[in-house]
Amino acid sequence: MTEQKSSAEAPHLVRHFSTLQATALNMSNMIGIGPFITIPLLMSALGGPQSMLGWLVAVLIVIPDGMVWSELGAALPGSGGSYIYLREGFGSRTFGRLMAFLFIWQFILSGPLEIASGYIGFASYLGYLWKDMPSYGPKLIVIAVGLLNIALLYRQIKHVGRITVSLWIGTLLTTGLVIMTGFLHFNPDIAFDFPPDAFKFSTGFLFGLGAASRVGVYDYLGYYDICYIGDEVKNPGRTIPRSIIISVIAVALIYFSINLSIIGVISWREFVPYDPAKPASNFIVSLMMEKVYGRPIAIVVTIMILWTAFGSVFALLLGYSRIPYAAARDGYFFRIFGRLHPKHNFPNFSLLIIGVISILCSFLSLGMVIDVLIATRIIVQFIGQIVAVSLLRKNRPDLERPYRMWLYPIPSLIALVGWIFIFRTSGDQVIIFSLGALLLGI
Numbered sequence: 001m002t003e004q005k006s007s008a009e010a011p012h013l014v015r016h017f018s019t020l021q022a023t024a025l026n027m028s029n030m031i032g033i034g035p036f037i038t039i040p041l042l043m044s045a046l047g048g049p050q051s052m053l054g055w056l057v058a059v060l061i062v063i064p065d066g067m068v069w070s071e072l073g074a075a076l077p078g079s080g081g082s083y084i085y086l087r088e089g090f091g092s093r094t095f096g097r098l099m100a101f102l103f104i105w106q107f108i109l110s111g112p113l114e115i116a117s118g119y120i121g122f123a124s125y126l127g128y129l130w131k132d133m134p135s136y137g138p139k140l141i142v143i144a145v146g147l148l149n150i151a152l153l154y155r156q157i158k159h160v161g162r163i164t165v166s167l168w169i170g171t172l173l174t175t176g177l178v179i180m181t182g183f184l185h186f187n188p189d190i191a192f193d194f195p196p197d198a199f200k201f202s203t204g205f206l207f208g209l210g211a212a213s214r215v216g217v218y219d220y221l222g223y224y225d226i227c228y229i230g231d232e233v234k235n236p237g238r239t240i241p242r243s244i245i246i247s248v249i250a251v252a253l254i255y256f257s258i259n260l261s262i263i264g265v266i267s268w269r270e271f272v273p274y275d276p277a278k279p280a281s282n283f284i285v286s287l288m289m290e291k292v293y294g295r296p297i298a299i300v301v302t303i304m305i306l307w308t309a310f311g312s313v314f315a316l317l318l319g320y321s322r323i324p325y326a327a328a329r330d331g332y333f334f335r336i337f338g339r340l341h342p343k344h345n346f347p348n349f350s351l352l353i354i355g356v357i358s359i360l361c362s363f364l365s366l367g368m369v370i371d372v373l374i375a376t377r378i379i380v381q382f383i384g385q386i387v388a389v390s391l392l393r394k395n396r397p398d399l400e401r402p403y404r405m406w407l408y409p410i411p412s413l414i415a416l417v418g419w420i421f422i423f424r425t426s427g428d429q430v431i432i433f434s435l436g437a438l439l440l441g442i
Helices: 002-009 019-031 039-046 049-075 082-129 137-153 157-184 203-220 236-263 284-293 295-320 322-329 348-361 366-395 410-424 428-441
Strands: none
Touching: 019 157, 019 236, 019 295, 039 049, 039 203, 039 236, 039 366, 049 082, 049 203, 049 236, 049 366, 049 410, 082 137, 082 284, 082 295, 082 322, 082 348, 082 366, 082 428, 137 295, 137 348, 157 236, 157 284, 157 295, 203 236, 203 366, 203 410, 236 284, 284 295, 295 322, 295 348, 322 348, 366 410, 366 428, 410 428
């Protein structure tokens, strides 16, 4: 009796996240600060509204890739997500050990970089409220927000679920207000002011489309966030696929509406080419609201955007703190990362380390953060998981699959071609860095 009681009371993860909370987690991560800070980067990629093609390419990649995540997440629910899928897909006793390690290896950089992009965006929009921000202001802001994020997540999962839904509601209200304003004051002459030879095909156009698509993919990142906390999801075989598919479709519609709303009110010529020294490059939506309603309303909307940004980094750190924990628990990473809080049952050490590295990465530029985090993930994580789905279907046909990819293997092949295109157009320096990091890990 004593042994049974002590076993039941031992630290363990609790299945608490429902479909609503899982969708809220994904969408909070996906929307976040992305569409509010990346419009200048996106439009600069091709020099005009034709850059919106990058959104189309991105969504054509993430929808089929979402099916890959859905099948893997439903069949292999557990903390760590990709770590588990790569390990089991490539063989836990053979090549899967290397793939699992390489994922953790690249994640220690790419995960905090993604969180850092949210901190950078938060600091940028706070610049609209803090007009005379000193040169050290952005660094001070990211440190403060990063520490607050860690503090809020340093608690039991059932409280985190309620916080997640609250942040998600704020995100929906913010995006809804921006979309409504854009459509009420939409000017097609501004939105569709294409430069000469906007759609002239060339090598430069192809690489520009790749850059625009990379920004688009960055903004969609997070459609799979629930997979990282699979051990804390109720009925994961249904919850994970549903939350991923709902999130991708809903956010695709929201993103298209937000971007069209912004460029229909503020001319793209005001923030192209991208320049961090320009106000329009830092808080374009605040300027849009000021133009339409005046500064008092713009201040309110800016505060809502800050809320949305925080919701994103909150969701990211929640999911990403579970990845080193899962690897350490199974003996693939440093044992100390496998610790759970003795009272509240969450990976406290992993949370602290990922949180601190994210703050440090926030001192880089936004463009550098996006380019490096996308490139470093593509080979091992995104392409690796596409291969893992096929290997699991071949080698483990008896594996229970509550969700099976529709029209297999067509979605996998579409996603594969898309990821190769994004990687190839990333620029030689970024490609060399990501391949060098991969070789070093091997």
